[in-house]
Amino acid sequence: MTDTPLSAPGASVGRSGRVALRRLGAGLWPVLVVVAALIALWYLACIPMNAQGSLLEAERAEIAVTPPTAAERRDMGGLALTAANPTVAAAGAFAQDRPRLPAPHQVVAELIDSTIGLRLTSKRSLVFHAGITLGPTLLGFAIGSLAGILLAVGIVHSRVMDLSVMPWAIASQTIPILAIAPMIIVVLNSVGIQGLLPKAIISAYLSFFPVTVGMVKGLRAPAASDLDLMRTWNASTFRTLVSLRLPTSLPYLFASLKIAVAAALVGAIIGELPTGAVRGLGARLLAGSYYGQTIQIWSALFAAAIVAAALVALITGIERLTLRRMGLAR
Template sequence: MTDATFAATPPGATSRRLREFARNFGPVVTVIAALIGLWYLACIPMNAQNSLLLAEREGIAVSPATAAERRDVGGIALAFATPDQALARAFDQDRPRLPTPHQVVTELWDTIVGQKITSKRSLVWHAGITLAPTLLGFLIGSIAGIALAVGIVHSRVMDLSVMPWAIASQTIPILAIAPMIIVVLNSIGIQGVLPKAIISAYLSFFPVTVGMVKGLRAASPSDLDLMRTWNASGLRTLLSLRLPMSLPYLFASLKIAVAAALVGAIVGELPTGAVSGLGARLLAGSYYGQTVQIWSALFGAAIVAALLVAVIAAVERFTLRRMGLA
């Protein structure tokens, strides 16, 4: 660097940037570090029984224990592992009850970066399979939610009749209704992406409906009176006043809806015995006791949801900026 570069740098600028970075990201890094530390600590008692089994197989004597301190595993009374035995084997088991963070990260790296995207072992490929019904269900649910919200705001009858039913629909567990939807649609020959998309739409329409109802009613009484003095029709009021006012509420609800749609698509894969998709990875890991695969699929789903929410947030910033609302 030249003397001019040093002269252009204000004194204390580096330390000021470091303080700003610590102020902005320090709490996040601290919370993440604390969670990782607690995760590692939880692996020790969760994997203690497997640690003891490994120690017995290797011919290592276990500490004596009373009958009350023993557990019957496979017809053999085994004692709890001693702290050193539990600690030595808690973090490197092939099929742990609770995998460690580095095992999950390694599995994510191997299945995302270490595999071709077209490989059936690639988590990216499975995420793409799940993404199709997610986006279709999100689109269906969003359109249905917006349409219901417009009807609820403009019709007293729909407000008193449809809204309670929309709320009641969310009390039905999705794990109970998903197999019913799959079976009914399969009986009439509808298979593939659409049944899972309908389950996604079922979960995603409600937050859009509630958010849009709140947004469409966000216009102040004075603004509505002004539209009446201009003799504006209901459609003109909707397009010129209510919809622009509802956009911040709409985008907030869309972020929730897209995550719910992803959950619906994953749940929709479970009753079908799917062999591809994030739900299939969860099923396969559960069948074969591959807990590391289960956790990597869960984190993969979380990454996909975060990316979808980030895309909607980017569209929100662009749209609101163009409309002068941000």
């Protein structure tokens, strides 16, 4: 962030006494507090969200609840029901089979069950489904980033391409591409192209744009004096590209690759929806929503989140390594 360093002129005005305290609070601690607060909020939200279900179960177990029949309760909100029967609603909120909002520990338990608890080849294993989704994600990411880099090289070197392609590249992103994902899948299917490629195309389309924009910025990042130096050495355009522009653009490239890989995963998940929901994380989402298996939906969602985080972390790791070897790391 743009927090001013303590050595900046005037930076210590009015905060000298708090500096020590701020040091303590730096780093992981605030994040942990916020995450803990979010989880607590989640548990709290479970009570009114699941009030209908908990009261129904309580009624079946012949515990007195305030509006005694389900018909009377149907039109009442969760908050009103909780206010009428606080203990019953709180007692039954966290262990239902099909809660409207599963409690965090239920989701975590399902996640562990369906990853460690099963054989990897099992149709119910989330690792299996994540693997199915990962294939098109990575292929699409590779195609998209490569296309993005090539397009950026073209745009930087040709005024015609800069003028005519760039506005359309921007316009292409205002088209809700995810909306036409089913069409791409069905159409390619009708020509006989199946499997990895159609989903990879959607992922590629989503990931090419951030890379193009980032790389255009990055390839133009070299200082004018550096470019002049290349010119005094009579370096060819290609030489300048390889020795000056590409190395300078690497920080920009990695920043946009992180966005691109997350977008590619979203593309692959959406690409699975119209194929009839057989395999993959998107399929788990769709199947869960068909059969009202909320815990399954949430665990698929968290699996997707974990995959996204892992992919971004992987690129961050590569970025650190590369930039350190190039002496660019701060």
